[in-house]
Amino acid sequence: MSSREPYLSIVRGDATPEETAALVAALAARAAARAARPAAPETKPGNWRNPAHRLRVGLPHGQGAWRGAFFPGR
Template sequence: MSDDESVETPPVKPVLRVVKGDLTPEELAALVAVIAARNAAAAHAAARVAKRPRSEWGHPARLVRTPHRFGLDQWRRSAWG
């Protein structure tokens, strides 16, 4: 390929498009900053939820417990599995 030939790239779809109105560059920058901050806050909140430890109350292993044995003091040991 020589230097004269240009490589064509497919057109990129814009992430944000102003449909109505006439924005100044400062207003457009403020709009982009607000949207970026909102997306960052949502990603941060999703990351915090993902790191939360899972509750053991709903764990499937609780369904596979050994049956209770009858006898003296077994009511105390019934919670130990």
């Protein structure tokens, strides 16, 4: 892009200089807010894509087995 090409051009309509200035100010504020926002932490994909997650595991046996079947981790 050369220095003579406009950075922003109105393609359709007849914008006044005030409207153009308001648009530029809104775009600049949005870009500044995005730059100031901290980067989102990288997350690992969910387990729903793991085919092993769909395999059925055996149910617990013995006394209190119903508790282990319905409330795992207790």
